[in-house]
Amino acid sequence: MKARKDMTDSNILDIPKMHREMVKKSAxxxxxxPSDLYVGTLLKTLITSKQKANILELGxxxxxxxxxxxxxxxxxxxxxTVDSDPQLIEIAKKNFGHDQRVTIVCTDxxxxxxxxxxxxxxxxFADTWPGKYGEIEEILDMVKLxxxxxxxxxxxxxxxxxxxxQNVDGLVDYLEHRExxxxxxxxxxxxxxxxxxxxAK
Ligand SMILES: C[S@@+](CC[C@H](N)C(=O)[O-])C[C@H]1O[C@@H](n2cnc3c(N)ncnc32)[C@H](O)[C@@H]1O
Numbered sequence: 530m531k532a533r534k535d536m537t538d539s540n541i542l543d544i545p546k547m548h549r550e551m552v553k554k555s556a557x558x559x560x561x562x563p564s565d566l567y568v569g570t571l572l573k574t575l576i577t578s579k580q581k582a583n584i585l586e587l588g589x590x591x592x593x594x595x596x597x598x599x600x601x602x603x604x605x606x607x608x609x610t611v612d613s614d615p616q617l618i619e620i621a622k623k624n625f626g627h628d629q630r631v632t633i634v635c636t637d638x639x640x641x642x643x644x645x646x647x648x649x650x651x652x653x654f655a656d657t658w659p660g661k662y663g664e665i666e667e668i669l670d671m672v673k674l675x676x677x678x679x680x681x682x683x684x685x686x687x688x689x690x691x692x693x694x695q696n697v698d699g700l701v702d703y704l705e706h707r708e709x710x711x712x713x714x715x716x717x718x719x720x721x722x723x724x725x726x727x728x729a730k
Pocket of ligand 1: 587590591593594611612617658
């Protein structure tokens with residue numbers, strides 16, 4: 530009998546051009562929370578399913594996940610990304626600020642969510658506290674019908690503060706009981722949840 534061979538999911542070929550440089554930069558400045566390649570390639574794939582998309586990222590960092598998101602966007606899509614750290618935002622702006630489709634905002638995510646009155650989003654990647662452990666109802670209200678809400682770091686991470694598992698369990702339970710979303714939990718990458726807003730029955 531032939532031995533079973535899993536596909537090599539770590540063999541990711543479509544890494545954004547700037548990615549290697551940005552990983553180096555993250556290490557150089559001691560940025561210890563970069564998104565991994567898996568969530569990056571997934572975001573790019575999901576965004577490719579949406580034309581003229583309106584996209585939101587909460588937690589820009591220096592723009593690692595942003596580089597993947599941009600690679601998945603068509604010419605008519607637009608993206609807003611928010612981070613409260615001016616040093617990180619400056620680097621993200623240097624790398625992506627020239628792209629007319631991209632708005633990079635340096636502000637507190639909670640404030641941004643509370644003030645936002647614009648169009649709903651085709652995809653929200655919530656990669657920081659606001660929009661994930663805070664303001665969850667407000668952020669889910671911003672997801673279009675058929676739109677994606679994506680979060681990572683849902684499996685135990687070495688940098689989790691004491692007691693964080695309780696927050697994670699609470700969030701998973703909350704999302705699982707939202708009747709207006711279908712979701713998939715994946716023990717892959719750092720632990721992902723992909724939720725999609727469904728039509729009311
Ligand atoms: C997990 S990292 C984001 C990683 C990024 N997506 C990447 O691909 O490298 C979380 C980010 O949230 C930012 N952050 C922390 N608290 C915030 C807040 N209240 N509002 C906005 N951003 C915040 C941090 O500065 C940090 O860059």
